[in-house]
Amino acid sequence: MWGEDKQVNMNHTGDHARDRVHRRTVLTTSSSVIGLGIAGCLGADTSTVSVLSAGSLAHTFEYHIGPAFEAETGIEVRGEYYGANAVMRMVEDRTKHPDVIVSADATLLRDRLYGEFTDWDVEFAANSLGIGYNENTRFGQRLEDGEPWYEIALDTDEGDLSIGDPDLDPLGYRAVQAFELAEREYGLEGFRDDLLALVHEEPDEPQMMAGVESGSRAAAIVYHNMAVDHGMPFVEFPEAYNFATPELADQYATAEFTTDEEGYTAVGRPILYNATVNDEADAPDAGHQLVQFLIDTPELLVDAGLTVGDSLPRPTGTLPEAVDV
The missing domain is CATH 3.40.190.10 (Periplasmic binding protein-like II)
Incomplete structure:
Protein backbone atom coordinates (compact mmCIF):
# COMPACT_ATOMS: atom_id res chain seq x y z
CA MET A 1 0.00 0.00 0.00
CA SER A 128 -1.60 9.99 3.00
CA LEU A 129 -5.32 10.16 2.26
CA GLY A 130 -7.68 7.28 1.63
CA ILE A 131 -10.80 5.48 2.83
CA GLY A 132 -11.27 4.01 6.29
CA TYR A 133 -14.23 1.65 6.21
CA ASN A 134 -16.36 -0.83 8.13
CA GLU A 135 -15.91 -4.24 6.53
CA ASN A 136 -19.33 -5.38 7.78
CA THR A 137 -21.21 -2.85 5.65
CA ARG A 138 -22.26 -3.32 2.03
CA PHE A 139 -19.81 -0.57 1.03
CA GLY A 140 -16.97 -2.30 2.87
CA GLN A 141 -17.76 -5.70 1.38
CA ARG A 142 -17.84 -4.29 -2.14
CA LEU A 143 -14.57 -2.47 -1.53
CA GLU A 144 -12.95 -5.69 -0.34
CA ASP A 145 -14.31 -7.43 -3.44
CA GLY A 146 -12.18 -5.06 -5.49
CA GLU A 147 -14.84 -2.73 -6.89
CA PRO A 148 -13.53 0.81 -7.58
CA TRP A 149 -14.24 3.07 -4.63
CA TYR A 150 -15.50 5.88 -6.84
CA GLU A 151 -18.19 3.65 -8.35
CA ILE A 152 -19.30 2.33 -4.98
CA ALA A 153 -19.33 5.83 -3.46
CA LEU A 154 -21.86 7.10 -5.98
CA ASP A 155 -24.04 4.08 -5.21
CA THR A 156 -24.24 4.76 -1.46
CA ASP A 157 -27.19 6.19 0.41
CA GLU A 158 -26.95 9.80 1.48
CA GLY A 159 -24.76 10.09 4.58
CA ASP A 160 -23.13 6.66 4.30
CA LEU A 161 -19.76 8.25 3.52
CA SER A 162 -18.26 10.89 5.84
CA ILE A 163 -15.72 13.61 5.23
CA GLY A 164 -14.34 16.26 7.56
CA ASP A 165 -15.83 19.73 7.52
CA PRO A 166 -13.85 21.46 4.74
CA ASP A 167 -14.39 24.86 6.35
CA LEU A 168 -12.73 23.72 9.58
CA ASP A 169 -10.22 21.09 8.66
CA PRO A 170 -7.63 20.29 5.96
CA LEU A 171 -8.88 16.68 6.15
CA GLY A 172 -12.21 17.96 4.86
CA TYR A 173 -10.92 20.17 2.09
CA ARG A 174 -8.45 17.53 1.01
CA ALA A 175 -11.37 15.13 0.56
CA VAL A 176 -13.05 17.67 -1.71
CA GLN A 177 -9.81 18.18 -3.63
CA ALA A 178 -9.37 14.40 -3.96
CA PHE A 179 -12.85 14.10 -5.44
CA GLU A 180 -11.96 16.78 -7.97
CA LEU A 181 -8.68 15.14 -8.93
CA ALA A 182 -10.36 11.72 -9.16
CA GLU A 183 -12.99 13.22 -11.47
CA ARG A 184 -10.24 14.29 -13.85
CA GLU A 185 -8.24 11.07 -13.42
CA TYR A 186 -11.14 8.85 -14.51
CA GLY A 187 -13.06 11.25 -16.75
CA LEU A 188 -16.08 11.23 -14.43
CA GLU A 189 -17.98 14.38 -15.34
CA GLY A 190 -19.73 15.89 -12.32
CA PHE A 191 -18.27 13.32 -9.90
CA ARG A 192 -17.06 15.87 -7.33
CA ASP A 193 -20.39 17.67 -7.01
CA ASP A 194 -22.46 14.47 -7.16
CA LEU A 195 -20.44 12.93 -4.35
CA LEU A 196 -20.53 16.08 -2.24
CA ALA A 197 -24.32 15.93 -2.44
CA LEU A 198 -24.19 12.46 -0.85
CA VAL A 199 -21.50 12.72 1.85
CA HIS A 200 -21.98 13.66 5.48
CA GLU A 201 -19.70 16.46 6.71
CA GLU A 202 -18.54 15.69 10.23
CA PRO A 203 -16.64 18.45 12.06
CA ASP A 204 -15.54 16.17 14.88
CA GLU A 205 -12.92 13.61 13.82
CA PRO A 206 -13.41 11.23 16.80
CA GLN A 207 -17.14 11.23 16.07
CA MET A 208 -16.45 10.51 12.40
CA MET A 209 -14.33 7.50 13.30
CA ALA A 210 -16.87 6.29 15.85
CA GLY A 211 -19.59 6.41 13.22
CA VAL A 212 -17.62 4.12 10.92
CA GLU A 213 -16.67 1.76 13.75
CA SER A 214 -20.30 1.40 14.84
CA GLY A 215 -21.53 0.90 11.28
CA SER A 216 -23.81 3.94 11.34
CA ARG A 217 -21.54 5.22 8.56
CA ALA A 218 -20.03 2.86 6.02
CA ALA A 219 -16.76 4.71 5.48
CA ALA A 220 -14.91 8.00 5.82
CA ILE A 221 -12.17 9.84 3.96
CA VAL A 222 -9.34 9.80 6.49
CA TYR A 223 -5.60 9.95 6.91
CA HIS A 224 -3.65 6.70 7.13
CA ASN A 225 -2.62 7.30 10.75
CA MET A 226 -6.27 7.74 11.81
CA ALA A 227 -7.09 4.28 10.46
CA VAL A 228 -4.03 2.88 12.26
CA ASP A 229 -5.15 4.55 15.50
CA HIS A 230 -8.49 2.75 15.33
CA GLY A 231 -7.39 -0.55 13.80
CA MET A 232 -9.66 0.25 10.88
CA PRO A 233 -9.34 -1.22 7.36
CA PHE A 234 -7.91 1.41 5.02
CA VAL A 235 -7.58 1.75 1.26
CA GLU A 236 -5.05 4.38 0.27
CA PHE A 237 -6.02 6.53 -2.68
CA PRO A 238 -3.75 6.35 -5.74
CA GLU A 239 -0.78 8.72 -5.84
CA ALA A 240 -2.65 10.99 -8.24
CA TYR A 241 -4.85 12.18 -5.38
CA ASN A 242 -3.57 10.81 -2.04
CA PHE A 243 -1.46 13.94 -1.41
CA ALA A 244 1.48 11.79 -0.32
CA THR A 245 3.89 12.18 -3.23
CA PRO A 246 5.98 15.39 -3.29
CA GLU A 247 6.83 14.82 -6.95
CA LEU A 248 3.14 15.32 -7.79
CA ALA A 249 2.83 18.64 -5.97
CA ASP A 250 2.08 20.51 -9.20
CA GLN A 251 -0.77 18.12 -10.00
CA TYR A 252 -2.21 18.39 -6.51
CA ALA A 253 -2.08 22.18 -6.82
CA THR A 254 -4.60 22.13 -9.67
CA ALA A 255 -7.36 21.46 -7.09
CA GLU A 256 -8.36 24.26 -4.74
CA PHE A 257 -10.92 24.87 -2.01
CA THR A 258 -12.00 28.21 -0.52
CA THR A 259 -13.44 28.17 2.99
CA ASP A 260 -16.73 29.94 3.61
CA GLU A 261 -15.93 31.67 6.90
CA GLU A 262 -12.45 33.11 6.33
CA GLY A 263 -12.39 32.94 2.54
CA TYR A 264 -9.05 31.15 2.76
CA THR A 265 -8.11 29.39 -0.48
CA ALA A 266 -6.30 26.12 0.16
CA VAL A 267 -4.33 24.82 -2.79
CA GLY A 268 -3.86 21.06 -3.04
CA ARG A 269 -0.46 20.09 -1.67
CA PRO A 270 1.35 17.15 -0.09
Missing part, protein backbone atom coordinates in the same frame (compact mmCIF):
# COMPACT_ATOMS: atom_id res chain seq x y z
CA TRP A 2 2.83 2.36 0.81
CA GLY A 3 5.35 2.97 -1.96
CA GLU A 4 8.96 2.25 -1.21
CA ASP A 5 9.76 5.94 -1.58
CA LYS A 6 7.24 6.82 1.13
CA GLN A 7 7.42 3.96 3.61
CA VAL A 8 9.74 4.64 6.53
CA ASN A 9 10.94 2.61 9.45
CA MET A 10 13.85 3.13 11.76
CA ASN A 11 16.22 1.70 9.19
CA HIS A 12 15.24 4.33 6.62
CA THR A 13 14.97 7.65 8.44
CA GLY A 14 18.26 8.94 7.08
CA ASP A 15 21.66 9.31 8.69
CA HIS A 16 20.87 12.73 10.13
CA ALA A 17 17.76 11.49 11.93
CA ARG A 18 19.56 8.35 13.14
CA ASP A 19 22.36 10.43 14.66
CA ARG A 20 19.79 12.34 16.67
CA VAL A 21 17.96 9.22 17.77
CA HIS A 22 21.21 7.65 18.95
CA ARG A 23 21.82 10.61 21.25
CA ARG A 24 18.67 9.68 23.12
CA THR A 25 17.57 6.66 25.08
CA VAL A 26 14.97 4.75 23.08
CA LEU A 27 11.70 5.44 24.80
CA THR A 28 8.76 3.14 25.34
CA THR A 29 5.23 4.45 25.26
CA SER A 30 2.71 3.97 28.01
CA SER A 31 -0.72 2.49 27.39
CA SER A 32 -2.24 5.07 29.68
CA VAL A 33 -3.15 8.53 28.46
CA ILE A 34 -0.84 10.99 30.18
CA GLY A 35 -1.12 13.91 27.79
CA LEU A 36 -4.90 14.31 27.70
CA GLY A 37 -5.95 17.94 27.39
CA ILE A 38 -8.79 19.65 29.19
CA ALA A 39 -10.58 22.33 27.21
CA GLY A 40 -9.84 25.78 28.50
CA CYS A 41 -6.98 24.61 30.72
CA LEU A 42 -4.00 25.72 28.69
CA GLY A 43 -1.92 27.09 31.54
CA ALA A 44 1.42 28.65 32.38
CA ASP A 45 2.66 25.89 34.74
CA THR A 46 6.31 25.28 33.82
CA SER A 47 5.86 21.54 34.52
CA THR A 48 3.45 21.39 31.60
CA VAL A 49 3.47 22.37 27.93
CA SER A 50 0.22 23.26 26.20
CA VAL A 51 -0.37 22.08 22.63
CA LEU A 52 -3.06 23.18 20.21
CA SER A 53 -2.98 20.63 17.42
CA ALA A 54 -4.74 19.33 14.36
CA GLY A 55 -7.26 16.72 15.46
CA SER A 56 -5.70 13.94 13.39
CA LEU A 57 -2.73 13.94 15.81
CA ALA A 58 -4.79 13.61 19.00
CA HIS A 59 -4.01 9.91 19.41
CA THR A 60 -0.38 10.50 18.43
CA PHE A 61 0.16 13.05 21.19
CA GLU A 62 -1.91 11.30 23.84
CA TYR A 63 -0.56 7.78 23.40
CA HIS A 64 2.86 8.19 21.77
CA ILE A 65 4.47 11.61 22.07
CA GLY A 66 2.95 12.81 25.34
CA PRO A 67 3.83 9.83 27.57
CA ALA A 68 7.33 9.48 26.09
CA PHE A 69 8.07 13.22 26.39
CA GLU A 70 6.94 13.29 30.02
CA ALA A 71 8.99 10.17 30.78
CA GLU A 72 12.12 11.89 29.45
CA THR A 73 11.62 15.46 30.63
CA GLY A 74 9.08 15.37 33.44
CA ILE A 75 6.98 17.86 31.46
CA GLU A 76 3.34 16.93 30.92
CA VAL A 77 1.79 17.55 27.51
CA ARG A 78 -1.66 19.11 27.74
CA GLY A 79 -3.25 18.96 24.32
CA GLU A 80 -6.37 20.28 22.68
CA TYR A 81 -7.31 19.06 19.21
CA TYR A 82 -9.43 20.65 16.50
CA GLY A 83 -9.51 21.01 12.75
CA ALA A 84 -6.38 22.89 11.70
CA ASN A 85 -8.41 25.79 10.28
CA ALA A 86 -10.10 26.13 13.66
CA VAL A 87 -6.71 25.91 15.39
CA MET A 88 -5.40 28.85 13.39
CA ARG A 89 -8.54 30.87 14.10
CA MET A 90 -8.28 30.20 17.84
CA VAL A 91 -4.68 31.40 17.87
CA GLU A 92 -5.47 34.45 15.74
CA ASP A 93 -8.35 35.62 17.92
CA ARG A 94 -6.56 34.48 21.09
CA THR A 95 -9.41 32.23 22.13
CA LYS A 96 -6.67 29.74 22.97
CA HIS A 97 -3.18 30.54 24.21
CA PRO A 98 -1.00 27.49 23.44
CA ASP A 99 2.72 27.10 23.79
CA VAL A 100 3.06 24.81 20.75
CA ILE A 101 0.93 24.97 17.60
CA VAL A 102 0.73 21.98 15.25
CA SER A 103 -0.90 21.99 11.82
CA ALA A 104 -1.88 19.23 9.39
CA ASP A 105 -1.16 21.68 6.56
CA ALA A 106 2.26 23.31 6.81
CA THR A 107 1.39 26.12 4.40
CA LEU A 108 -1.80 26.94 6.29
CA LEU A 109 0.18 27.66 9.46
CA ARG A 110 2.61 29.91 7.59
CA ASP A 111 -0.14 31.76 5.76
CA ARG A 112 -2.12 32.43 8.90
CA LEU A 113 0.37 32.82 11.75
CA TYR A 114 3.66 34.11 10.35
CA GLY A 115 4.37 37.72 11.22
CA GLU A 116 2.25 37.97 14.36
CA PHE A 117 2.61 34.70 16.27
CA THR A 118 5.74 33.08 14.86
CA ASP A 119 8.32 33.33 12.09
CA TRP A 120 9.52 29.71 11.98
CA ASP A 121 8.32 26.12 11.93
CA VAL A 122 9.56 22.57 11.44
CA GLU A 123 7.90 20.02 9.18
CA PHE A 124 8.22 16.72 11.04
CA ALA A 125 5.92 14.10 9.47
CA ALA A 126 3.86 13.24 6.40
CA ASN A 127 0.68 11.27 5.76
CA ILE A 271 0.28 16.38 3.48
CA LEU A 272 2.92 17.73 5.85
CA TYR A 273 2.63 18.30 9.58
CA ASN A 274 4.55 21.18 11.09
CA ALA A 275 5.02 22.65 14.54
CA THR A 276 6.09 25.97 16.00
CA VAL A 277 6.22 27.71 19.35
CA ASN A 278 3.88 30.62 19.87
CA ASP A 279 5.66 33.96 20.35
CA GLU A 280 3.15 34.53 23.17
CA ALA A 281 3.84 31.16 24.84
CA ASP A 282 3.72 30.95 28.63
CA ALA A 283 6.27 28.11 28.57
CA PRO A 284 8.47 28.72 25.51
CA ASP A 285 11.38 26.64 26.84
CA ALA A 286 9.14 23.60 27.29
CA GLY A 287 7.66 24.31 23.87
CA HIS A 288 11.10 24.29 22.27
CA GLN A 289 11.88 21.01 24.03
CA LEU A 290 8.71 19.44 22.66
CA VAL A 291 9.42 20.55 19.08
CA GLN A 292 12.96 19.18 19.44
CA PHE A 293 11.48 15.92 20.72
CA LEU A 294 9.31 15.64 17.59
CA ILE A 295 12.46 16.11 15.52
CA ASP A 296 14.51 13.58 17.46
CA THR A 297 12.03 10.69 17.84
CA PRO A 298 10.75 9.74 14.37
CA GLU A 299 10.23 6.16 15.54
CA LEU A 300 7.32 7.29 17.71
CA LEU A 301 5.71 9.05 14.74
CA VAL A 302 6.11 5.98 12.54
CA ASP A 303 4.57 3.80 15.26
CA ALA A 304 1.59 6.15 15.17
CA GLY A 305 1.04 5.55 11.44
CA LEU A 306 2.79 8.65 10.10
CA THR A 307 5.74 8.69 7.70
CA VAL A 308 9.11 10.37 8.12
CA GLY A 309 11.25 10.31 4.99
CA ASP A 310 14.84 11.39 4.44
CA SER A 311 13.67 14.93 3.59
CA LEU A 312 12.21 15.35 7.10
CA PRO A 313 12.49 17.09 9.46
CA ARG A 314 12.66 20.29 7.41
CA PRO A 315 12.80 23.81 8.91
CA THR A 316 11.38 27.04 7.52
CA GLY A 317 12.31 30.48 8.80
CA THR A 318 14.94 31.28 11.40
CA LEU A 319 14.86 28.63 14.12
CA PRO A 320 15.50 29.60 17.74
CA GLU A 321 18.82 28.42 19.18
CA ALA A 322 16.99 25.86 21.32
CA VAL A 323 15.75 23.96 18.24
CA ASP A 324 18.30 22.11 16.13
CA VAL A 325 17.43 20.30 12.90
